[in-house]
Amino acid sequence: MSTRHGGSSRKKGPSKGSGGQGRRKLSGKGPTPKASERTWHKNYRPPAQKQRKSDRTADAVAGRNPVVEALEAEVPATTLYVAAGVEMDDRIRNSVRMAADRGIPVIEASEVQLARLTDNARHQGIALQVPPYEYENGIDLVTELMADWEKGYRKYPPLVVALDSITDPHNLGAILRSAAAFSADAVVIPTRRAVGVNATVWKTSAGAAARVPVGQVTNLNNALTEYKKAGIFTIGLDGDGDQSLPGLPLATEPLCVVVGAEGAGLSRLISETVDQIVSIPISSQLESLNASLAAGITLYEIARLRHKID
Structure with a gap:
């Protein structure tokens, strides 16, 4: 049988497979990585490096009054820096x-060293270096x-203040100060999306950070659940609470x-987890209270109801 010029002598129909040839070349490749994971791609994002404990830098309390207050409160410190040729006064001498x-x-x-140490804060010629805060569980x-x-x-039964993502160090410092003033036993903060104890907190707390222990939790909601299992009541502060603060029934628990x-x-x-939402009565002309002020008022009322203050 003759074939047409230019035609094919191959038979129609399925041809033989590779029989597994080249399988080695395909093994172990897995799914295609994301663009952000491909080092040659324009959208590559290098993974964030975890900060090692040894890499954490010390913080600094800056300014004459804050340094005196920190030393009087026996804030843990590693070094006191004084500017060369600074005009001495009683605060520097006492420090x-x-x-x-x-x-x-x-x-x-030098002024340059102090500026670098205090991150360009108004140091007034003096700064106290503070090591990284050691949190409790x-x-x-x-x-x-x-x-x-x-x-x-x-x-008295335990009184604890837990902070739901407070990010302002001035608020944390003021809350620690109120906690110390009204005999709270501890302050608890989340490890993420929240401010920690830094130099600004030390300064604002006027040394209260040395008197009130600060604990960290990975998940505040889970921590509240554990507190409740241990027999501790939980309340959340909110303007639309179903319980008014004055005469708070749970104050003595x-x-x-x-x-x-x-x-x-x-x-x-958090609102769904706490046992009760408590509100502080305020003038209708004001929408809400600052977080640290609300905490201070609440702690005062609890201390009063526990007969800790007159």
């Missing part, structure tokens, strides 16, 4: 004396307070007061 008494090195520094801290009270080691974030207030999950 140098207290640092020497505590064995804290006093070092003469926020769940263990509170449950141990409860256990001590149940064993009769404490006169083991209690955790949750303060919401600046502006946003309590998150939805």
